[in-house]
Amino acid sequence: MSVRRVMGTEVEYGISVTGNPKANPMVASSQVVNAYASATLKARRARWDFEEESPLRDARGFDMSRATADPSQLTDEDLGLANVILTNGARLYVDHAHPEYSTPEVTTPLDIVRWDKAGEQVMLDAQRRAALLPGGAPIVLYKNNTDGKGSSYGAHENYLMRRKTPFADIVKHLIPFFVSRQVVCGAGRVGIGQDGREAGFQISQRSDFFEVEVGLETTLKRPIINTRDEPHADPDVYRRLHVIIGDANMAEISTYLKVGTTSLVLAMIEDRFLTRDLTVEGSVQALRAVSHDPTLKHEVTLRDGRRLTAVQLQLEYLDLAKKYVEDRMGADADPQTVDVLARWESVLDRLERDPMSLSGELDWVAKWRLLEQYRQRDGLGWEDAKLQLIDYQYSDIRPEKGLYHKLVKAGRIERLLDDASVERAMHEPPTDTRAYFRGQCLERYPSSVAAASWDSVILDLAGRESLQRIPTLDPLRGTQRHVGALLDRCRTAEELFAELTH
């Protein structure tokens, strides 16, 4: 009924080794993750527990066979790549050829922003530490999604949903929303086409990389709706919607609205509130066409024959969301739901009148404005390498080099959180999900945690030969309210285990 639900993001960072473009990115990514792990983890390093992972489980109700799967889809085999759990409940690891950070499970859009931004700081810390290692190379990380030469890497969102919601409803109502939401949460990109062969600016980093409407793949033939179905929770009650279409955002308001509006639309789907058919004809083509027109004038055709701009399509969802919240909660709506609705409306209203007026809030507009200022001052055409450089460097996570950071420092981009709050989130877990239990176990009993995952903590206890697995299948248990007092009175993991099992 609101923007609240169990959710998280996972971001693969672009990586380059300064002065050595041929460096092996897997090695560099491992150096980054290992440098952070060695410097910050107190005792033994808890490994990731793969027992409950099933990346070939399809939300449509069948499993893909391992033999027919592309090797890149087999994410559950421990390849020996660096993979650690942090005291804030997050996971820091190497996925394919990129360092990746998954936020702990949170329940509000603002907490997504907080722990997603904390991930940037973890990565910054990690790259700095990697450079200090003997033989360590200067490694730079980028929070973007493409090299502009044909490769893309993801920034995924995860939303816990009710299992009983028919998947076909999700597909039907979410595709038009995803085709259009990039006007709010795109990160902006120089270059058109997967390999950027055409000069120009587009709204989204990712849109050119989507080729089908629905599918299980994430690395090839990317689908607008991904069907991976590993709930990391009771599968009879929940599914996890794995959203792979979003851009990695630097701007806090972009992330906040991306997750807040999506969560609201999912609530409407779950409550069967969406009866309007907003199906877009040729959604894959429409997705790209919307991205390719930053003036926001492109019109998509709906199945019912109407032609709407992406902003107008978003306004349809906004209109429904306002009615839904009013209908279900009225004056009892929680402040973040009210805030998301108000900001969404304000942003769409201004995008309709003057897109450039959003340069202080949305990534793609901030980037576009900066590029246009350079074009004007230096008389640059879109094919100029300097503009491509600005695109990359906008997402450089170093405050002294990153252009997003420069714009924030110059007061050009609004923030929602202060540095202190983000810094705390690098180490402290959210208090209202099972991430609290996971993070606190690592903080309090570091030498006793052998492994952990989203749905378990595995303890290696004195006096016991085998490892003891504590399942954490319910994402809303293991909160501070549930286990805070218990953890406070257990000085050791042995005491904790005894209390949990007596």
Added chain:
Amino acid sequence: MAQEHKQPRKGSEVEETTEATAETDAAERKDALDNEVDDLLDEIDDVLESNAEEFVKSFIQKGGQ
């Protein structure tokens, strides 16, 4: 009668003055903004990687998810 006439006239005079001030303000603001933009771009020039062409050529990533 005289009173009734006076009110609206006074109103329109005030409006004209406000408009004129607004225009000057806008022009001044635009100049200030232009200067600010120049300053910002100068600052960004200082941190931009030096050889754009070389940098762009060597920014190669492996595909991910």
